[in-house]
Amino acid sequence: MKYKALGNTGLYVSELTLGTMTFDKEGGSYAGVTGATGQDLATRMVDVSIEAGINIFDTANVYGTGVSEEILGKALGARRKDVLVATKVGSPMGAGPNDFGASRLSVMREAENSLKRLGTDWIDLYQIHTFDDTTPIEETLRALDDLVRQGKVRYIGLSNFAGWQIAKADGLACQMGTERFCASQVYYSLMAREVEREIIPAAIDLGLGTLVSSPLSAGFLSGKYTREGEASGRRATFEYPPVDKVQGFDVVDALKVIASEKGASVAQIALAWLLHKTGVTSVLIGARKEEQLVDNLGAADIALSEAEMAQLDEVSALKPEYPGYLPKMQRGDSLFVRLRDS
Template identity: 55%
Template sequence: MKYRLLGRTGVWVSEISLGAMTFGGREHPVYRTHGALGQEEADRLVGTALDAGINFFDTADVYAGGESEELLGRAVGPRRRDVVLATKLLAPVGPGPNDQGLSRLHVMRALEDSLRRLGTDYLDLYQIHNHDHVTPIEETLSALDDAVRQGKVRYIGCSNLAAWQISKALGVSALHGQARFVVNQTHYSLLSRDAERELVPLAEDAGLGLTVWQPLVGGFLTGKFDRGGVTTEHDSRRARNGFDFVPFDEEQGFKVLDVLRAVAARHEVSPARVAIAWLLARRAVTSVIVGARTPEQLTDNIAAGDLTLTGQDLTELDEVSRPPVSYPNWIQEGFAPVRIPAGNLA
């Protein structure tokens, strides 16, 4: 396992991390379609991850109604000091009007509840799960800073924010001398390269870690799907339940999948391994979060770290998946000043 720095923190995290959205939820109306793993299965997956060198684990309070945190906390158990444990908050976790959002009231409540479910007295990384349209970011950051000062949270991060929202938050934190976001968790894959427009440059400029969710797009990039909706296997969210959370152009998706399969065949590995290896080769990526259901799937995903894609592989994958350049990127690229080598200056 290889390790990468988490932003500018000095903390090293595994380049493959384990997401726990597949943990729990057998009776949940939504999360029963995500994996619904029990404690024994969660223990086995976490054990496989730890044995392979994974030290970064991610969950959220909303996953399986909180059961994901409970199962992950028990699975980590006595090896708590060996891991960087992350969770998220914002989504509704109860019927009350204040059982959601990023108000100080909810942040403090949600933090205590997550600590209890995870069976720990501190979180290594606490992340806001989305943008709260009604709560000023100043209030949220103040509450998170208090949690850091109290020793209940080591670092804070965000997920699913626009670049301007992250930039504003970093500015507010700097202005008030508060804890700042150290990581942004974003969706990024061969079928969704929107992050390259603003979020990747922001991560590089601000020194943010960049962690990736849904690298295989609900199992689509495993290669289990054929045109016409026919699947070669039936062990995926899309095949089992029509889970289609991440939007993408399906026809374009199959064009990418054709190239992905060709590259995988050259290396005699799975398409999933190639898709993850491609992400690990991208700028600014810190860790790719995988959400396996079985130790075999997890072991294959982990092996992506040992796969070195050739220049030809990267070029073919880039060409078939490259999105159109959006404004103002295209005009900035077109009018970029020519850099004159220092030795040529008069």
């Protein structure tokens, strides 16, 4: 397992993170979508992850409506002090008008609730789950800064923010002198490369680490979905996030060729591709079965050549989008000179 600094901090995280959205009880609020590991299997997955070198675990207050945090806290037990725990705030936790969002009320209240459920005195990385356009960012930043000063939170991050939202939040934090975000969690995979346009460049420029969620596009890149037939499972009943299947099956075909040559699984190659991409700090892996987790962990040992990366980049390439398709002008170019002198 390799470790990387999280943005411009001295905090080092493993290049794979265990995501715990599947940590839920039978009949829980997320069980019908992501499955439910239950406490025993979740504890086993934490054991396997720590043995493999993973030192960071990601959850959210909304996962299982708090159950994921409870299960993770119990699974870690006395090992809590030796690992990093990341959780999130902002998604709906009830039907009331103040039961969601990134207001001061919500951030402070939900931090206390998460601490109780996790059975810990501090949160290593506290993330705003999604941009809240009903709350001034200044209000959110001051609340997060207070949590850091109180010692209840050590680092702050954001999730699902657009590039301009990341830039605005960081600029205001610098202006106000509050704690700055050090990490951005994004959906990124061979089937979802939109973050390469604005979000990852913004994170790199501003010194944020990037944590990748849903790296297999909810199982589409696991290898079990093909033109010949799609496997039963989560995507059969909940096809989210959406994928372009025409391009997607071409991507899966390319993955299968490389996987066969390396004696690896399709999922391992898809994860390894992300581990080789510029700006990626850590990739979240999650599973409903122990064998899925063990397979995903194997991605950390796979090296892809420049030719293999180029092959996967080409088959999964984004269509050009304005202004990205405009020619890049260099000083001395005839077009640049004509524009200058016009």
